[in-house]
Amino acid sequence: MSKEAAQSPKSGKTIDQTADRTAIVAARLKKLYKNSVYPVEKKYRYDYFFESPLLSDVEFDAKPQVLLVGQYSVGKTSFIRYLLGRDFPGQRIGPEPTTDRFTVLLNGPEERTIPGNALSVHPDLPFRGLERFGVSFLSRLEGSQLPSSVLKSITLIDTPGILSGEKQRTNRGYDFTKVVSWFAEKADLIILLFDAHKLDISDELKGAIDVLKGHEDKIRCILNKADQIDRQQLMRVYGALLWSLGKTMTSPEVARVYVGSFWQQPLQHMDNADLFEMEEKDLMKDLAVLPRQSAVRKINELVKRIRKVKTLAYIIGYLKSQMPALMGKEKKQKKLIADLPTVFRTIMKKYDLAPGDFPEIASFSNKLHETKFAEFNTLSEKQIADLDRVLNEDIPKLMEELPSEKDSPDIIRSK
Amino acid sequence: MSKEAAQSPKSGKTIDQTADRTAIVAARLKKLYKNSVYPVEKKYRYDYFFESPLLSDVEFDAKPQVLLVGQYSVGKTSFIRYLLGRDFPGQRIGPEPTTDRFTVLLNGPEERTIPGNALSVHPDLPFRGLERFGVSFLSRLEGSQLPSSVLKSITLIDTPGILSGEKQRTNRGYDFTKVVSWFAEKADLIILLFDAHKLDISDELKGAIDVLKGHEDKIRCILNKADQIDRQQLMRVYGALLWSLGKTMTSPEVARVYVGSFWQQPLQHMDNADLFEMEEKDLMKDLAVLPRQSAVRKINELVKRIRKVKTLAYIIGYLKSQMPALMGKEKKQKKLIADLPTVFRTIMKKYDLAPGDFPEIASFSNKLHETKFAEFNTLSEKQIADLDRVLNEDIPKLMEELPSEKDSPDIIRSK
Numbered sequence: 001m002s003k004e005a006a007q008s009p010k011s012g013k014t015i016d017q018t019a020d021r022t023a024i025v026a027a028r029l030k031k032l033y034k035n036s037v038y039p040v041e042k043k044y045r046y047d048y049f050f051e052s053p054l055l056s057d058v059e060f061d062a063k064p065q066v067l068l069v070g071q072y073s074v075g076k077t078s079f080i081r082y083l084l085g086r087d088f089p090g091q092r093i094g095p096e097p098t099t100d101r102f103t104v105l106l107n108g109p110e111e112r113t114i115p116g117n118a119l120s121v122h123p124d125l126p127f128r129g130l131e132r133f134g135v136s137f138l139s140r141l142e143g144s145q146l147p148s149s150v151l152k153s154i155t156l157i158d159t160p161g162i163l164s165g166e167k168q169r170t171n172r173g174y175d176f177t178k179v180v181s182w183f184a185e186k187a188d189l190i191i192l193l194f195d196a197h198k199l200d201i202s203d204e205l206k207g208a209i210d211v212l213k214g215h216e217d218k219i220r221c222i223l224n225k226a227d228q229i230d231r232q233q234l235m236r237v238y239g240a241l242l243w244s245l246g247k248t249m250t251s252p253e254v255a256r257v258y259v260g261s262f263w264q265q266p267l268q269h270m271d272n273a274d275l276f277e278m279e280e281k282d283l284m285k286d287l288a289v290l291p292r293q294s295a296v297r298k299i300n301e302l303v304k305r306i307r308k309v310k311t312l313a314y315i316i317g318y319l320k321s322q323m324p325a326l327m328g329k330e331k332k333q334k335k336l337i338a339d340l341p342t343v344f345r346t347i348m349k350k351y352d353l354a355p356g357d358f359p360e361i362a363s364f365s366n367k368l369h370e371t372k373f374a375e376f377n378t379l380s381e382k383q384i385a386d387l388d389r390v391l392n393e394d395i396p397k398l399m400e401e402l403p404s405e406k407d408s409p410d411i412i413r414s415k
Numbered sequence: 416m417s418k419e420a421a422q423s424p425k426s427g428k429t430i431d432q433t434a435d436r437t438a439i440v441a442a443r444l445k446k447l448y449k450n451s452v453y454p455v456e457k458k459y460r461y462d463y464f465f466e467s468p469l470l471s472d473v474e475f476d477a478k479p480q481v482l483l484v485g486q487y488s489v490g491k492t493s494f495i496r497y498l499l500g501r502d503f504p505g506q507r508i509g510p511e512p513t514t515d516r517f518t519v520l521l522n523g524p525e526e527r528t529i530p531g532n533a534l535s536v537h538p539d540l541p542f543r544g545l546e547r548f549g550v551s552f553l554s555r556l557e558g559s560q561l562p563s564s565v566l567k568s569i570t571l572i573d574t575p576g577i578l579s580g581e582k583q584r585t586n587r588g589y590d591f592t593k594v595v596s597w598f599a600e601k602a603d604l605i606i607l608l609f610d611a612h613k614l615d616i617s618d619e620l621k622g623a624i625d626v627l628k629g630h631e632d633k634i635r636c637i638l639n640k641a642d643q644i645d646r647q648q649l650m651r652v653y654g655a656l657l658w659s660l661g662k663t664m665t666s667p668e669v670a671r672v673y674v675g676s677f678w679q680q681p682l683q684h685m686d687n688a689d690l691f692e693m694e695e696k697d698l699m700k701d702l703a704v705l706p707r708q709s710a711v712r713k714i715n716e717l718v719k720r721i722r723k724v725k726t727l728a729y730i731i732g733y734l735k736s737q738m739p740a741l742m743g744k745e746k747k748q749k750k751l752i753a754d755l756p757t758v759f760r761t762i763m764k765k766y767d768l769a770p771g772d773f774p775e776i777a778s779f780s781n782k783l784h785e786t787k788f789a790e791f792n793t794l795s796e797k798q799i800a801d802l803d804r805v806l807n808e809d810i811p812k813l814m815e816e817l818p819s820e821k822d823s824p825d826i827i828r829s830k
């Protein structure tokens with residue numbers, strides 16, 4: 001497999017430069033949120049009415065996550081080592097089931113491991129919530145920090161190999177399936193690895209796919225160690241894998257399976273060398289676009305959120321404005337809640353809002369019952385104007401600053 | 416693709432020799448049936464009690480049938496031409512939907528086409544029953560006769576290309592799906608062809624698989640024209656095909672898909688030449704073993720049938736023997752039918768028979784009600800001895816005369 005530099009030959013951009021630019025955009029986005037959106041959300045209680053917590057720093061800073069899943073010994077840890085171009089703290093590679101913990105690979109100035117406890121409470125890292133899986137899981141969770149250009153762009157998550165059904169449940173002190181499911185939910189990409197040399201579909205595949213249910217669109221497969229067998233065998237194995245994936249996965253699009261041998265050793269059989277090289281290029285490209293994709297997704301989500309925040313501000317401001325000055329507040333409030341569909345229509349027309357940005361009527365009116373309209377904040381035209389400026393000027397500018405699709409590096413691997 | 420002779424290099428046996436030996440075995444089997452089994456079946460009304468017609472010559476003489484199915488222009492007719500090593504009467508090959516009829520390729524001394532009417536009433540050919548599809552179908556049925564070593568071993572059936580759902584129903588004057596289904600039922604092997612160059616899974620595949628429902632075990636696939644695309648594209652197309660097959664086919668075993676370019680032209684891209692050659696060898700071997708497989712199947716079916724015939728003879732003979740000489744025949748017959756389970760057990764013990772060879776009790780006793788036991792034939796020890804001789808001596812000898820597995824030619828294609 002050819003060793004390419006972390007330098008993208010086409011654009012001349014290194015992954016470092018792209019990572020830095022993407023990080024700058026994320027930081028700006030965070031600032032926009034904090035200055036112009038967050039205050040409005042607080043003022044009109046967005047978190048209460050839309051049942052969506054206010055955003056914290058980590059949601060802007062977190063890197064796209066790539067989760068590696070597969071039966072033991074398929075080469076998950078070796079693949080990570082290959083991507084990084086070097087060993088990492090706590091790394092264990094070997095023929096037996098070796099990786100015995102969930103390992104989060106993070107960029108950082110010095111090499112060290114971070115215990116699971118610390119990782120799961122770290123305010124700057126998106127792993128809060130893992131405490132729910134108990135202490136015996138936390139002792140099987142580890143951060144591995146090292147200086148790495150790759151990890152400046154993405155966070156890799158290594159996992160212990162999936163065991164056959166029986167052992168899965170009995171040999172671990174925590175609910176493996178639920179933990180993988182938690183990571184899959186947060187992941188931007190899930191790489192499911194298979195060993196071409198000893199593909200054992202029955203147990204392995206079904207277990208893995210079950211665990212990843214609902215996240216099929218994020219799954220990419222690797223048929224690893226494909227250089228260990230001849231070309232006709234490879235066709236058989238590859239076919240058997242896709243046949244089974246077709247039977248198991250519910251999505252209509254064909255799963256993408258990258259065929260190759262993803263470690264630092266030279267190929268054993270050379271007869272597929274050029275195929276493997278093309279496959280690797282495709283996979284590297286899929287990884288390299290993740291930071292940009294993730295930034296775009298964050299921006300889109302914020303845009304959607306701001307439109308909802310704006311709508312909420314109009315609704316709350318309107319309800320407040322309808323309150324009588326002295327008497328009959330309660331009665332008026334009841335009437336307004338009963339008339340909520342009419343209220344929504346009035347506001348929608350008056351401010352030219354989209355129906356999709358309004359909260360769901362039934363649950364919203366339930367929530368209104370628990371409040372006192374008289375205590376609501378009045379509409380602040382200035383804040384609305386602020387939100388509009390973010391939507392119409394700041395964010396489009398930010399999009400322009402994002403490294404373009406073709407500026408994304410072709411490869412995310414370190415030599 | 417390498418051009419190999421019809422001569423099997425390993426065994427030195429030509430397909431002609433093997434075909435001849437297999438034909439001799441079939442003829443002997445037919446003689447055994449006619450002399451020793453058929454008279455007993457008639458005597459004890461096997462056809463009535465087991466609801467299975469007496470066997471005719473054609474059931475022994477018919478060659479294994481290979482049915483070719485696939486969307487138009489995938490290369491079905493070209494594949495047949497390639498197997499035969501020559502053009503055949505009525506052959507039409509071209510880019511538009513060309514083959515407009517079901518064509519049965521048969522061995523015969525002179526080249527000629529046989530009209531559908533004649534084919535469907537021919538007593539020596541296994542195509543009686545096709546009249547049911549009407550005259551407009553029969554005008555779309557044709558025999559193509561030519562002298563060919565390949566056709567001495569197998570009968571090939573070319574079909575018009577499967578069209579997309581709509582056209583399928585409206586453009587033909589007969590029920591295409593039911594006709595293909597009829598042929599699939601009779602076929603020993605169904606070859607489903609796909610065009611690697613323009614694989615259109617959605618319509619094509621589902622239509623074809625629907626038509627072949629219930630015969631999944633006979634299906635082999637060909638991914639044809641695979642030399643028109645590069646290796647990575649081929650992996651994608653092959654993967655997409657297996658993914659879809661996995662979703663569509665109900666069988667648990669992976670469908671066998673032969674990848675290659677099955678016509679007389681040289682390969683366009685050479686980079687998969689060795690893979691294609693191996694694939695073709697496998698396919699040719701799968702075809703070459705058909706005559707032996709079919710003969711073995713016929714023998715096994717006859718063995719099963721003889722065991723049932725023997726059991727029936729014992730049952731009928733026993734019931735007859737229980738009839739009183741003069742009076743109370745009807746009453747005794749009623750009692751015997753009511754006691755059928757005991758009767759079966761008695762006979763099973765007395766003659767050491769297998770439970771699986773007995774008829775199903777409920778439907779058998781219904782049938783007995785329609786008969787008069789007094790008119791039954793008595794048991795003929797000589798005929799039973801005859802059946803035993805066939806089972807224990809003649810058929811084992813016949814099995815030995817069958818060309819052995821490894822004597823089967825490696826290839827069934829003509830140069």
Ligand SMILES: Nc1ncnc2c1ncn2[C@@H]1O[C@H](COP(=O)(O)OP(=O)(O)OP(=O)(O)O)[C@@H](O)[C@H]1O
Nearest residue numbers: 072073074075076077078093094097098099161262
């Ligand atoms: N591309 C490859 N080709 C051949 N052998 C490989 C390849 N990648 C890894 N291996 C070997 O396979 C074995 C398992 O590798 P590794 O420990 O990376 O797998 P793993 O999936 O992380 O296993 P576990 O689930 O036990 O952690 C090791 O001996 C490794 O050297």
Ligand SMILES: Nc1ncnc2c1ncn2[C@@H]1O[C@H](COP(=O)(O)OP(=O)(O)OP(=O)(O)O)[C@@H](O)[C@H]1O
Nearest residue numbers: 487488489490491492493508509512513514576677
């Ligand atoms: N292996 C091959 N590689 C490239 N082209 C091929 C191959 N086999 C056949 N063709 C071309 O494809 C076209 C269709 O071939 P052919 O008529 O044999 O297909 P068919 O499946 O019988 O079509 P129809 O269903 O219309 O009868 C022809 O132009 C033929 O020359």
Ligand SMILES: [Mg+2]
Nearest residue numbers: 076077098099
């Ligand atoms: Mg590992």
Ligand SMILES: [Mg+2]
Nearest residue numbers: 491492513514
């Ligand atoms: Mg044709």
